[in-house]
Amino acid sequence: MPSEDLPSRASLAARLDDLPFTRRHLRLLSGSGVGWALDAMDVGLISFILAALTQQWDLTKGEAGWIASVGFIGMALGATLGGLLADRFGRRQVFALTLLIYGVATGASALVGGIAALLVLRFLVGLGLGAELPVASTYVSEFAPARIRGRLIVILEAFWAVGWTAAALIGFFVIPASDDGWRWAFALGAIPAVYALIVRWGLPESPRWLASRGRVAEAERIVSAFEVDAGVLRGPAIRKEPPSRAMAVTVRARLATLWNAEFHVRTLCLWAVWLCVNFAYYGAFIWIPSILVDAGFDLVRSFGFTLIITLAQLPGYAVAAWLIEVWGRRSTLSVFLVGAAVSAVFFGTATTEPAIIGAGMALSFFTLGAWGALYAVTPEIYPTSLRGTGAGWAAGIGRIASIIAPLAVPVLLIAGGAPLLFVIFGACFLVAAAAAWGLTDRRGMTLDDR
Numbered sequence: 001m002p003s004e005d006l007p008s009r010a011s012l013a014a015r016l017d018d019l020p021f022t023r024r025h026l027r028l029l030s031g032s033g034v035g036w037a038l039d040a041m042d043v044g045l046i047s048f049i050l051a052a053l054t055q056q057w058d059l060t061k062g063e064a065g066w067i068a069s070v071g072f073i074g075m076a077l078g079a080t081l082g083g084l085l086a087d088r089f090g091r092r093q094v095f096a097l098t099l100l101i102y103g104v105a106t107g108a109s110a111l112v113g114g115i116a117a118l119l120v121l122r123f124l125v126g127l128g129l130g131a132e133l134p135v136a137s138t139y140v141s142e143f144a145p146a147r148i149r150g151r152l153i154v155i156l157e158a159f160w161a162v163g164w165t166a167a168a169l170i171g172f173f174v175i176p177a178s179d180d181g182w183r184w185a186f187a188l189g190a191i192p193a194v195y196a197l198i199v200r201w202g203l204p205e206s207p208r209w210l211a212s213r214g215r216v217a218e219a220e221r222i223v224s225a226f227e228v229d230a231g232v233l234r235g236p237a238i239r240k241e242p243p244s245r246a247m248a249v250t251v252r253a254r255l256a257t258l259w260n261a262e263f264h265v266r267t268l269c270l271w272a273v274w275l276c277v278n279f280a281y282y283g284a285f286i287w288i289p290s291i292l293v294d295a296g297f298d299l300v301r302s303f304g305f306t307l308i309i310t311l312a313q314l315p316g317y318a319v320a321a322w323l324i325e326v327w328g329r330r331s332t333l334s335v336f337l338v339g340a341a342v343s344a345v346f347f348g349t350a351t352t353e354p355a356i357i358g359a360g361m362a363l364s365f366f367t368l369g370a371w372g373a374l375y376a377v378t379p380e381i382y383p384t385s386l387r388g389t390g391a392g393w394a395a396g397i398g399r400i401a402s403i404i405a406p407l408a409v410p411v412l413l414i415a416g417g418a419p420l421l422f423v424i425f426g427a428c429f430l431v432a433a434a435a436a437w438g439l440t441d442r443r444g445m446t447l448d449d450r
Contacts (some may be wrong), residue, residue: 028393040159051289075399082098103190105127140156153315211259211384266381
């Protein structure tokens with residue numbers, strides 16, 4: 001294609017935003033979503049495996065906490081590096097590489113004979129997992145039509161519930177079945193290594209990223225393929241280019257740009273939300289099976305309760321996916337966070353089986369709905385040249401809290417039991433709800449493609 005015939009970056013973005021939802025969008029969403037579900041399955045499995053290994057290996061609460069936290073250390077590093085790499089080398093490449101890393105490491109975990117080897121492999125698992133999540137949400141958001149972009153990201157996040165439910169089913173049926181049940185659970189987690197090859201060759205690169213790197217002809221071919229699939233036969237839709245502003249091109253410059261006059265408020269608020277939600281979510285859900293065992297329920301019964309609680313995630317995502325295009329990003333995020341705060345307090349003080357299950361389901365509903373809204377808003381608040389870096393660093397900073405949470409839970413349980421623990425989680429949710437109002441809300445608006 002001669003250079004004078006190439007469309008502008010603005011026209012490519014406009015054409016992506018104006019498309020109807022097509023089979024190609026569905027393939028991209030489901031392809032990314034399966035990877036997301038496999039991520040969730042891995043994270044969910046460790047909560048059940050910890051409960052089993054604590055009994056089988058006679059682990060202390062501190063040792064169990066480190067097995068959980070070392071994965072989050074890897075996730076923190078992976079998220080920050082993954083975002084930077086996605087802005088440099090592309091969304092699809094990094095997405096596939098991260099799936100491969102954590103899939104292989106999870107499968108190898110099935111062969112360990114002691115805590116030291118498990119800690120090393122859990123770090124590698126976290127490294128891949130941490131990089132994949134912000135890259136996947138950035139990737140899908142850059143294809144999604146503007147009018148339904150938030151809804152599609154929440155649907156992508158809803159695959160998390162599918163994966164966590166799969167983990168709960170494995171935890172309920174596989175792990176208690178034998179002394180090696182936890183090994184079989186890890187072996188099932190190796191599936192992402194195979195799926196990585198499908199992702200690498202089956203999905204297109206982001207046209208927005210390609211155009212931002214000057215590869216406009218490649219971007220045009222991908223956008224045209226979507227238009228043909230949608231039955232849209234037209235030339236590039238020309239929109240007025242926004243005023244040109246130089247954007248950062250080096251790693252150091254991109255990181256510095258997150259804190260310039262334009263972005264510093266949204267970066268600060270975004271990091272605060274990610275920190276608080278990570279601390280409360282992972283502190284609660286990684287430990288729920290073990291907390292129920294400590295409350296006197298046997299392993300199978302506590303896993304059964306957790307499975308029921310997990311099922312409430314899907315309606316939470318469904319309601320958030322609807323509201324996010326009705327109320328907007330900030331309102332939906334803050335309402336769900338307040339609901340999570342109230343549910344956390346009720347769960348921490350519940351004593352009967354119906355109360356435990358009911359409060360747990362409410363906590364699951366609101367927390368995962370909030371996660372969906374958070375993943376929708378995160379990639380929207382930065383321009384294309386900064387989107388992977390901004391989303392990755394927000395996720396990476398948030399993982400600091402998820403590192404601390406599994407280690408802090410045993411200490412807080414000793415200090416004040418479940419009531420104190422879940423009041424603290426509720427307070428974290430409330431702080432996050434307040435910080436959400438410092439984020440930009442781009443409902444129905446085109447992405448910034450600088």
